[in-house]
Amino acid sequence: MDQEKPQDHPQFRLPDPALVTRTMSEVAERGQRIVTDFLRRQADAEAVPDPxxxxxxxxxxxxxxxxxxxxxxxxxxxxxxxxxxxxxxxxxxxxxxxxxxxxxxxxxxxxxxxxxxxxxxxxxxxxxxxxxxxxxxxxxxxxxxxxxxxxxxxxxxxxxxxxxxxxxxxxxxxxxxxxxxxxxxxGENLLKGLSHLLADLERGKGRLRIRMTDDSKFKVGQNIAVTPGKVVYQNDLMQLIQYAPSTGTVLKRPLLILPPWINKFYILDLRPRNSFIRWAVEQGHTVFVVSWVNPDEHLARKGFDDYMQEGIYDALTAIEQATGETEVNAIGYCLGGTLLATTLAHMAARGDTRIATATFFVTMTDFEEAGELGVFIDEEQLHCLEEQMQKRGYLEGREMATTFNMLRANDLIWSFVVNNYLLGQEPFPFDLLYWNDDSTRMPARMHSFYLRRMYQQNDLVKPGAIELLGERIDLRKIRIPCYLISTREDHIAPWKSTYRATQIYGGPVRFVLAASGHIAGVVNPPDSGKYSHWVNEQLPPDPEAWFQGATELSGSWWPDWQRWVTAQGRDQVPARIPGDGKLVPIEDAPGRYVQVMTTD
Known part of the structure; x- marks a missing residue:
């Protein structure tokens, strides 16, 4: 009887010899280049035994x-x-x-x-x-x-x-x-996986930078971040985008959105079907969005106070020039919300009433229980991080992205190891993961202040402990209507920590809890039919007591927010076209600042 050959087995076949030869040749050449380049860059680096x-x-x-x-x-x-x-x-x-x-x-x-x-x-x-x-x-x-x-x-x-x-x-x-x-x-899957591994090492210049999505399928301004608008103002830290109206009349108060500068603003404008910005325009808002710069060493000395002045205050001045309005509704997302709360307290100290209502997306102001991000913030780690930032002038975007990915390692690290390297498959094109990989840098002075004074020392919640732009910050002086949206599975801003703001702000507060996490729970359009949310008119001191008394409603929280914000001011005016006011458009949305990608 003839001996059965491996290639005769219906479920087993040998790899293509030409593919093996070609792959191994590429492995040798690329591997040598990666290792040589990595060692060269490490030669002058100081060794840190346990950073x-x-x-x-x-x-x-x-x-x-x-x-x-x-x-x-x-x-x-x-x-x-x-x-x-x-x-x-x-x-x-x-x-x-x-x-x-x-x-x-x-x-x-x-x-x-x-x-x-x-x-x-x-x-x-x-x-x-x-x-x-x-x-x-x-x-x-x-x-x-x-x-x-x-x-x-x-x-x-x-x-x-x-x-x-x-x-x-x-x-x-x-x-x-x-x-x-x-x-x-x-075994061709393993050969392809090896090729993917080498490509990721090349992307990371010797450090593994896992490709989470097929980034060739996305281009900012072409198939993501495509809501029509114009950049109407810019300074060193931000471009201000005014979006074109899609309704005949709009709410009198413009809407200012302040995204975090840890990530880029287009998380709120990924695709038309899940764009909060496009949806807000369709609801009759004149939407302005801050697009933060991706800073380099030239902005190393920019601090939290600069983000207040050149971010919010300059945006308010520009909006008045563009629309003639002296009052706005404002939204702050994550760190953008922390900046918004800080600025509102500063404005309260000066009697500045240009922000009429404030909405906070998954925003922490009391950092006593900061969740798992606190693992990365102690004196030894901060000292090491500050030394690195002082040398470069900024925190590398990849370092921040790695920290966030570790909070959900199975979803954001190991699932891609299996898919890309073991199964040898190409990553699936996914707009949210493309955004997640489009990391940004942090100016050294700002980031050190943020980590020490807020995360480590929790000074923001202490009345008068922080002084910025000549005023001592007291969040209890915020007395305008506030809307707080948090998410139940948030690994970055735990909802029970964000809830603490309900006991701090001095004005009327509405707190809503959405299902899912820091991104998916926020970017949840009504048409998706996904993720419920909880509401409760009462605000007891204990967040668990709030949840026990809350009512679960199906679907997106966006319509609830729209009802709330229009209840604060229903006056309408004719739709405003970017460029009709005193500001001359600089370029089309999404602008140049958001196009700058980190190369570290």
């Missing part, structure tokens, strides 16, 4: 853990009992029984969506073994008593980073989907 200050936290945790051996022994005993049950259940499954799992994955965990993780005994064992180990690690770490809160938070965060990295879904030999693809393609 994240992880070692000290884990040493403290270990010492306290060993001081209570009985608790550790109890955790180990429970782990081994569960593991023994898993072995027994696996043997029973092989014999044809269907025992209940010892531990089940979260139904929302997309790492184990392939049916083989449940239907195949081997992969089910691998999955449950991993889940038991993950639970053991996190239980042991979480049970340590006496740790300083910041150290405990850091240990918990990096333990979860380790646990996520060790998932069997991240490795070739323990991922059934990858094994199946490898057999079907004769």
């Amino acid at each position: 994240l200050n992880i070692g000290g936290a884990f040493l403290d945790m270990t010492a306290r853990l060993m001081a209570n051996p009985a608790r550790l022994m109890q955790a180990q005993l429970g782990f081994w009992q569960d593991y023994l049950t898993l072995w027994q259940n696996t043997a029973r499954r092989i014999m044809g029984e269907t025992p209940a799992p010892v531990i089940a994955e979260d139904p929302r965990d997309r790492r184990f969506k392939d049916d083989a993780w449940r239907e195949n005994e081997v992969f089910d064992f691998i999955k449950q073994s991993y889940l038991l180990s993950a639970r053991y690690f996190q239980t042991v770490v979480g049970s340590v008593e006496g740790l300083e809160p910041k150290a405990a938070q850091k240990v918990d965060f990096y333990t979860r980073q380790f646990v996520d990295a060790m998932s069997p879904s991240n490795f070739l030999l323990t991922n059934p989907e990858v094994l199946r693809r490898t057999a079907e393609t004769g």
Whole structure:
């Protein structure tokens, strides 16, 4: 009988020899160039042994853990009992029984969506073994008593980073989907994945910069950020865009939107179907949006006070010149909202009433419980970060993006490792991920002030603790109507922290909680039919009490905001065309500032 050849097997084929030769030749040439370039750039860099200050936290945790051996022994005993049950259940499954799992994955965990993780005994064992180990690690770490809160938070965060990295879904030999693809393609998926890996290393100049989407499918101003408008004003820090009306009449008060400068403004103008800016124009607002500059070393000395003056105050002056109006409705998103609240307190101190209402998208003003971003903010890390910023004059955009991605590592890191490198697939074109990868820099002086005075010291919530532009800031002096939208699964601005502002502002406040997270919960147009929101007219001090008394409503919160803002002022005027006022348009929206991409 002839021996069966591998290529005769219907589910296995050998890779194309020409593809292998070509790929390996490219690997050798590109790999050598990447390594040489990386080493050259590292030659003059100062070595930092533990820039994240992880070692000290884990040493403290270990010492306290060993001081209570009985608790550790109890955790180990429970782990081994569960593991023994898993072995027994696996043997029973092989014999044809269907025992209940010892531990089940979260139904929302997309790492184990392939049916083989449940239907195949081997992969089910691998999955449950991993889940038991993950639970053991996190239980042991979480049970340590006496740790300083910041150290405990850091240990918990990096333990979860380790646990996520060790998932069997991240490795070739323990991922059934990858094994199946490898057999079907004769290993070409791994060759393509290797090519993707080298391309990402080249993009990051020796550091891995994972491509999350097919960025060739997007162009700012062509198929995203396409709402018609004009840049009507600009200074060193921002361009001010006035959007063209789509209604015959508009609300008398213009709408000023202040996005965060940690990211670019077009998160609110991705595509026509999910553009908040286009939707607001269609609701009869004269919309102005600040498009922040992507700063370089020449703007290193720009501070938070400069963002107040050249951002909000200059925008208000420009809007009056463009429309003749002295009152506006204002929206601040995330850090843009923190800037808005700070400026409103400054305006209150000076009797400036040009902002009639304020809306805050997922905005923190009380940073006492800042969520997992607090892991990255302690004295050692801030000192290291400030040294780096002083050398360059800014914080590299990629460093900030990596921090945010770590907050959702399974979704924003490991899923792409599997897709791009193990499955060898091209990333799917997704507008939100294109925006997420379009990172921005932070001026050194501003960013140091923001991290120290707000995140580390929580001075913004302390009356008079911060002085800017000659006035001491007291958020309690804000007495205009305020609308606060937060999101239930926010990893960046936890909703219970953002809720604290309801107890600070002195005027009427409406708080609404949306489902989903920091971006998807905000960018949720009514036509999508996705994500509910909660409302409650009462504002008890405890956010959990607010939620218990809240009513859940289906769909987007956008119409609720529109009803609220029009109730504050319904007067209408003829639609305003950019350029009809005293400001001469400079260029078409979205303008030049947003086109500048970081190259670090």
